[in-house]
Amino acid sequence: MKKFLIMLIAAAMLIPFAAAADDFGTDAAALNEGYTITWINSEKQNDYQTKSVYQTITQGETDWIYKYINSLTTQLHIDLNWGDTSNSLRLKVYSPDGHTFGYYYDNSDGSINGRIQFDINNPNGIAQGKWRYEVYGYSVSGIEDYYI
Numbered sequence: 698m699k700k701f702l703i704m705l706i707a708a709a710m711l712i713p714f715a716a717a718a719d720d721f722g723t724d725a726a727a728l729n730e731g732y733t734i735t736w737i738n739s740e741k742q743n744d745y746q747t748k749s750v751y752q753t754i755t756q757g758e759t760d761w762i763y764k765y766i767n768s769l770t771t772q773l774h775i776d777l778n779w780g781d782t783s784n785s786l787r788l789k790v791y792s793p794d795g796h797t798f799g800y801y802y803d804n805s806d807g808s809i810n811g812r813i814q815f816d817i818n819n820p821n822g823i824a825q826g827k828w829r830y831e832v833y834g835y836s837v838s839g840i841e842d843y844y845i
Contacts, residue, residue: 793826
């Protein structure tokens with residue numbers, strides 16, 4: 698009986714982690730306000746060519762990239778592409794209204810391809826203002842170039 702109780706407690710402790718994984722790292726308040734994440738699959742990746750900033754990064758370095766949203770839109774496309782699967786970058790996104798999205802890694806979309814690509818959606822409109830992208834050199838040999 699004691700073993701069963703320990704196993705039951707251990708299983709119950711795993712439930713919040715499984716539930717949190719479904720929201721792709723989006724904070725709970727953002728989900729309550731209508732934000733959702735849509736991952737871009739490999740067939741659709743070439744439909745988007747929104748390169749806006751080119752940078753380089755090294756192991757343990759953090760780069761801050763900014764994007765300004767000045768008009769009403771219901772979708773923000775984010776595409777962090779470095780292409781070299783032997784290196785790994787990490788991405789976290791901060792909205793002007795105080796929400797966070799991430800941390801995201803190369804395998805967050807289910808494939809390892811040197812790219813993190815998704816849309817942030819909100820049918821009520823995404824927040825206008827300065828969106829901040831935190832790009833971190835999670836596991837980088839030498840210098841890695843990327844665009845976002």
